[in-house]
Amino acid sequence: MMTAEASTEARGLSDWARQFEVVVWTADAVTLQLLHVSPSAAGILGHPLEQWWTEPDFLTRHVHPEDLDDALTLFLDGTRRRSGRSGVLRFLDADGQALPFLTKVLTREDSEGHAPQLRCLMVRLERPPCASQEPERFEREREVLLRKEHEARERAEALARQLAAGESRFRSIFDSHLIGLVFSDNHGRILDANDAFLRIVGYSREDLETGRINFLDLTPPEFQAVTQRAMEAIEARGVTSTFEKEYVRKDGRRVPILLGSVRLPALAQNATFVLDLTERKEAEAERERFFRLAPDMFCIAGMDGFFKRVNPAFTRSLGWSERELLARPFLDFIHPEDRGRGEATLDALKQGDAGPGLSVRVACKDGVWKWLDWTAEPVPETGLIYASARDVTQQREAEKQLVLAEQRLRTVINSGPLVLAVVDAEGRFLVSEGKGLRSMGLAPGQVVGQSALELYANEPQVVEFLQRGLRGETCSTIVRTAGLTFEVFYQPVLNEAGRVASLSIAALDVTERVRVEAEREELIRQLMHERSILQAVLRQLPHSVYIAEAPSGRLFLANEQAVTQIRGPTEPTLNVEGYRAYPGFHADGRPYEPNEWPLSRAMASGVPVMAEAVHVIRGDGSRGVIEYSATPVRDAKGHITHGVVMGVDVTARKAAEQERERLLDELKLAVSARDEFLGIASHELKTPLTTLTLKLEALACVASAEPESPMARRLAPHLEVMRRQVKRLAVLVNDLLDVSNIRAGRLALTLEPQQCDLAALVRDVAGRFDTEAKRAGCEVHLHAPAPVVGAWDSSRLEQVVTNLLANAIKYGPGHPVMLGVEAVDGRARLTVHDRGIGIAPEDLQRIWGKFERAVSERHYGGLGLGLYISRQIVEALGGTVKAESALGEGATFIVELPLRGGAERSA
Structure with a gap:
């Protein structure tokens, strides 16, 4: 069978074939079915590789027909000869052109008894040898072909030897215990495996031989999907990338593994290597624990400037x-000021230079900058940088503070009124520093080497404490010298033997x-004196005083009058809530809440509360009213620190006010009764006055009928006097009646005012006063250049003019009276000016009241109602009236009316 190592060698042969015009293929020695073809075959002959694999008779169909018998002899002769054999064969390319190849064939048998295989090496020749060529040229080309054949044969034999060596190496690997090797079918059934694999999964060879081991059974459920994808990749591409998973051992434990597989098409098997x-994993877990739990920051970064991994210490x-x-x-x-150094360090790391390290400021998420000391090691072959960082912010801050402390100490020594010195055991100066030396007429270091005991021999107190310090005693004293005062501290420094080595x-x-x-003592004395004065003032003040802290409201001071005022002890309070101990009530009987008291509100709002009446129940059960005025007290920065409240007992005053209100109500009733009486009396007096007036007119008619009769001569002077008195009495009665009407809101105005010329009306009234004016020695002058017409109640307006002119004649006898009528800014203006006694400024408003006058009635008479009635009429007509005067300078009365008439209403 074709082993994995043999397949590797075959791939190596294919790589060699791609560099030359060489085709390498492997086929079944009996059926001539191709099992492997080098990729160079497609480029040389033009036939797709799939066609080589899929067509069973590809070799016989694409050998030139004239060379087919030679090819079959060359290919099928392997059953008789095991050594290599060669020949020149022509193969047809995709275009049908015949290409000559030097073909070397070798037959190999599998050690396990499988079918033998043909392994062929085809080297392309320039062109086929031809018998018709010239003899010399043919001989030269034949020699070249033979040499190439010899070289190709040697290369094929070398490759065959490499293949054999590869098979031997594969067998060594298979039999070793370094890595697990497995052969399986497409269903995951394990056909063969080495001992290393069996040791990994915990199964015996007996389990293997009896077929009890299956890849799918070894795979946990969570790895079934990735295993299935790997099998699909082998089926599609013939190989799968290495991946990690776990196996379930025979004893149930799990073992992590790394595996990779390759397809062996000739055997319909998969070859898989398995690494425990x-x-x-244990080492990685230990390294991971160290990586994650380390207090220092560890990271892996790329040469591209990005972190690849950071440990939790970073976050x-x-x-x-x-x-x-x-x-x-x-x-x-990195902080902008440090970024340049960071870029330079990164460039050095890219060049493989670790450098001495880097200390830079790094941004935290909360905006704080921390100092980190970095150590990095580049690995150029992987493109990674391994680095660690340590937070040295506190260390740098401590160093900074140490430097600052040293600077401050040196500043204090060199700028403050301080002298630092060190003497040895014999009292000689070793150190003498400090700005304070200047005030003593010395320079720093000037007395070094001199004896302190001799230098201060004339100052026994200094010598005494020097000696005490040299004896090992820690002490201090106040020394006065050269008009200065020093506080001196002596601290002995002992050696290992416990003896004084030096004195600081x-x-x-x-x-x-x-x-x-001294000044503070004087200020304290003055403050105590002022405090005694304040206490005396608080004791003698007729009102209660409370002082509280702000904002708590704690009452900490109350004077003796406070106790007298509430007729009970003052309760100190810790806060505003303690004010409930003081029973205070609003006017409606509702109790004061703690935050409603004037003191609470003044401290809370910062606004003084003035004269707020609080009803209280005193300690003896009596009730009273106290007006509290509270104000906040601020410090120099404007913060409220205290609150002060002063209480004034207004119980008697409130009682007097209530009595006054009662008397005022009674007075109002009396005035109402008076007004009602005056109204009735006025109506009753008008009837006899009317009858008397008629009788006087009748008597005047009789007298005028016989003017020369003795009776007429005797009655004439008396009739005129009686007429004036009756007229005066009628005016008084009418004034009383108008006052009653005004009081009752019944002053009648004409409902339908008619056009009225104010200038003509004033001229007519002035004419009627001609006799009275002459009797008073007054001349009446009217200035009315043009008519002033408006819609007014003429009878009431005539009453106003009559009252003002009568007053002018009454209070300015012997002086002219000036009348003026004009239109000003859309309003009618009447001016009455006399040169009489005048009116005091403080009386200018009072004269407009009922029964009011600016002079004694004994001298001028009247009821004091004329101006009051006149003002009511003018205001009812929509106008205004005012007086301007000064004592001895006469008076001017000014009436202004709207030209369109006033509001039709009653006053």
Whole structure:
């Protein structure tokens, strides 16, 4: 049979054949059915390789008919002769052209009794020898052919020897215990196997010979699919790639293996090699455990700059997932400032140079940069880099901090008010450093070698402590010298024998600190004094004061008035919730929650709470009202640190306010009764006034009928006086009636105002005041250059003009009165100006009230209702009225009305 090693040799022969115009084939020695053909056959003769395999009589049909008998003799003579034989045969190519080949045939028999095989080597010749050629030329070509035949025969015999040696080597491998070799059919039944395979699967040779071993039975269920794909690959391509799987041993244990198979078409068998991977798997598992559990970072990278594999230490240290690390070039993770060194190191690794290692900053997923020390080893033949990294961030930070500490120490020594010195056991200076030496008039190192005991011989205190330190005592003292104050520390350093080897001295210039401490003591004294003053103020303050911490709300101070105010002890609280101990209520009786108290709100919001009345139940059970004002206290940065609240007992004041409200209600009732009385009295007085007026008019008519009669002469002066008094009384009664109507909301205006010329109306009223004005010594001047027409209630408007003009004459006798009427910005304006006594500024608003006047009624009389009624009428007409005046400078009253008329309403 054709073994795997023999097949390898045959493939080697085919490779040799491809380099020359040589065809190598193997066929059954009896049927001449081709079993193997070198790929070069298709290129030389043009027939597809499939045709060589599939046509049973391919050889006999493609030998030139004239050479067929010679070919059969050459091919079938193997039953009688086992040695090689050769001849020149012509074969027909795909185009029908005859090509000459030097053909070498060798018959081989299988050692296990299978059918013998023909192995043939065909070397293409330039052209076939022909008898008609010239003798000399034919002889030359014959010699060339014979030489080529001899060379081809030698090569064929050498290949045959190689084939025999290959078969011998294969048998050695088959019989060895290094690798398992198996021959099986297409159904997985194992036909033959060496001892190495039987040892791997745990079966005996008896099990093999009795047919109890099958590949499918050895394969666990999870590997059935991959095994089936391998068998399909063998069937299709004649070979399968090596792959890993597991076998189930006879004892039930599993064994990992590596296997590969090749198809032996002549035998209809598969040859499979099996390698036991148990030891390798255990080594890999151990290596994998070390790889995954190692605290250091290990990785495998490619020359392309990508990680191929990383251990979990990478994800633990850097935070990136394994997928994220493998997805990007590893140079992307290096700090931009370090990337150039990383690229240079990668280039060196590509050249096979491991280099001294690399220390760079690598990005963590959380944005932090870590320092990693890298060691790498390239393997150029695999294109891989094996590397390890160690996180040295803390180490570098510690080194950095050490450097900074040294720098700070040196800075302190060289810039601070410090002196550091070391003396030996005899007291001689070994070290003398520090900026503090300058304040003593010394330079660093100036006293090195001198005796400290001699240098400070005139300062007994210094000498005493030096001696104590040299005796092994650790001590410190305050030394004052040259106007400076030093705090000096003595630390002896002992040798192995316990004796003083040296004395370390550290002297700190505390002159400024002593001064500051003295100032602090003075400030503390002042603060205590101010605190006593504050306590005295809190004790004498007539109101309660509480102080609390913010934001907790802890009450830690309350003055004595707080105890007096609530008539019980003040309860210290730990937080705002403790305010429940203080019974406070809203006006509606709802209790104050802790966060509702003014102090709580002021500390929480930062906004002062002023004069909030809180109803309280005192310790003696009485009720009271306290107005609390709270404010937050801020520090220099504006943070609320405390809260202060002050309480004012307003119980008596609230009671007085309630009493005042009660009296005010009674007053309102009295005024209402008065107004009602005035209204009734006004109506009742109008009836006799009307009758009296009619009687006076009748009497005047009688007197005027006989003006020369003694009776008429006696009555005339009295009738005029009676008329004025009746008129005045009528005005007073009308004012009282208007006040009652205004109070009751019944001041009537004309429902349908008509067009009214304000200038004409004022001129008419001024004319009626002519007699009264002359009697008062006033001249009335009217400035009305043009009519000012509007839709107003003329009777009520006349009442306003009458009141204002009457007041001007009353309070400005002997002086002219100026009247003005004009249209300004779409409004009618009436101005009444007198030069009388004037009105004080504080009375300018008060004069518009009921029964109000700016002067004593004893001198000017009247009810004080004219201006009040006038203002009500003007506002009812949609206008405004105001007064401008100063004492002694007269007064000006200004009325402005809308030209289209005011709102038709009642005041």
